[in-house]
Amino acid sequence: MALTILLPDEIQVKLEKRAKAIKWSVEKMATHLLDEALDYSFPTPEEVVERILSLPPGPVIKPTSDISLAEALRNAPEDPDFDLAEWTAQWQAVEAEMKAITRANDVAEGHV
Numbered sequence: 001m002a003l004t005i006l007l008p009d010e011i012q013v014k015l016e017k018r019a020k021a022i023k024w025s026v027e028k029m030a031t032h033l034l035d036e037a038l039d040y041s042f043p044t045p046e047e048v049v050e051r052i053l054s055l056p057p058g059p060v061i062k063p064t065s066d067i068s069l070a071e072a073l074r075n076a077p078e079d080p081d082f083d084l085a086e087w088t089a090q091w092q093a094v095e096a097e098m099k100a101i102t103r104a105n106d107v108a109e110g111h112v
Contacts, residue, residue, distance in 0.1 A: 007015065019029035043051070065072070106112045 016026055019026045
C-alpha cells in the first residue's frame with residue numbers, strides 16, 4: 001500500500017537522521033517506527049490496578065526523629081542573614097502587585 005504523509009520539517013529531519021544513523025532508507029525507518037507504535041498495546045485501567053494490587057507491600061517509612069515537625073520548626077536556629085523589615089517590604093510589594101493584577105483582570109472582564 002502506498003501512503004503519503006506530510007511531516008513537519010523538524011520531524012522529517014529527525015527521521016532522516018535516525019535512518020541515516022543505521023543506514024536505512026527514510027521509508028524503511030518510518031515503516032519500522034509505525035509498526036512498533038502500532039504493535040504496542042496500552043494496558044486497560046483494570047490491568048493497571050491489578051498490577052498495582054499484586055505488588056508486595058512497600059517499606060514502612062519511620063521518622064528519623066521523635067521530634068514533631070512543629071517542634072522542629074519552633075526550635076529552628078535563626079538565620080543571621082534574615083532581615084524581617086526587608087522581607088516584610090518585599091512581601092507587601094508582592095501583595096500590592098497581586099491586587100493590581102486582580103483589579104486589572106476585573107476591569108478587563110467588566111466586573112468593575
